[in-house]
Amino acid sequence: MRELKFIETIRQRAGNARSGVKLGIGDDAAVLEYDKSKYLLWADDMLVEGTHFTKEDDSFDVGWKAVAVNISDIAAMGGIPKYITVSLGCSGKHSGKYLSKLYDGIFAICKKFGIQVVGGDTNKSDKFIIDVSIIGFVEKKRLITRKGARIGDLILVTGPIRNGRLTHLSFTPRLQESRVLGVYKITAMIDVSDGLSMDLNRLCERSKVGAQIYASSITLVPGLSLDDALYYGESFELLFTIPPKEIEKIKNDRKISDSIFVIGSVVSSSQGVKIMTSSNENKRLKIAGFKHF
Template identity: 35%
Template structure:
């Protein structure tokens, strides 16, 4: 079977079986592992604290287009997407390693600008860039690995939701998808809207403090929205062996999307990726505490239910079940 037939998530499941296959003798390190393949980060019991690790790659012409992406913004985003994974576990980011694959004819000044962008966001979140690797390639490939820690014994997990929990999100979704469309199609919007949407796609702000607050207030399950709201909630439900129902009329749509993309704003909010907001589930009581504690908007958009693991239903205010085909981004399958 080809990788394109398996898709990103099918391939991950296959490799998880290979890595987790029973071997004798099994490494003693496995005894310390709390979370392996299948969540936003790995987690293991370190000396005195739980440690977290994640890695993400940005590949030229797959994740970014140099026609409209500044090198400083690309550096920012390369760190930001990893910070968002740590945020989804409720962790504290600490150390980053950066591996670059670059064309030999590339101007070294561009690499300096790339690292200036990385340094800007690393300083903002008190992260140290401590090393990495450089190799040659036909296109730019940036891979960042980030190490963090946890103030507590158990991180936020995709596998920790249960029927009856409410589904909530921070902020607005669909903004990055709108920004991408604006940039690719060279749409001319008013300066304020253009700046807002450009930043959403090119320079996202990970919800690190918000993730830590969720953990402290008793939230158990969370994920960052990178593949799209529906797709990422499906990941949570599949890991927790539950289903969920989303009310599309409760999903907050930013006024800028309603103004400039009136026909597509709902699709962007439900299926657009790379927003790096946090999606989480909890009781009504816990979510009420979260709303009081966070300065960003928090919206309850649905409920976790019993049913086929990973199954999603999208309804409207009238309770009608909608036929929703666009589930979100998946490498090797998404165009």
């Protein structure tokens, strides 16, 4: 995957995190020192017309999604989103009404999650571009990264897994679920933006482990194919790992018990990332997903 290699190259060039930085490139958000009890979380996601949405899509939904994907990044770290900036690329062909509805969507999701819009920038571009940068906070003891899954941990995902093809413009980020999970011992977490396969591979790579998952355990919304869940992405579910002894506690918590599903367990990195299919073949889970390049 060109993107994974590219990000790894940049991560190496950026070097180790230095003063003030707890965690740099390579997770859902950067983690900066803030005060004695909290870290500052910082993420940035860009949506481009023709890639993440079409010019026929309702701009309310485009605005909603641009903020939602960023909230999802903060949720994946266990945090609470607080502030966003919005940078646009647009041209004269994008009407005042288009922009006004875009901001209706932005303000609607910001209101729902208690987020303030504090800055922005507008630029000329034929294709519509929206880039949202988000700042949130997380209690130090609740910070969850992609690094930390250990052999023997259970692998879980929120769900039933949504159909990204249908809901990618209107999904609700799993922030509430993340905050409920935050009181338990979560060893690693990532949001599923590019399909279970790619994001599970990312989590495993950062944690230096392998994974064994079971197709029969992956719970899907009606109409969603397993292939789409694995390789299409845009479900924005949370994929996470827990020590086995945590499962009973979580399963007894009614705030979350119905929306999490055990799909497998963490194994050694030498075993790779595998899926047991419905026909009982144990296959390597190929690294493929939503293409960003």
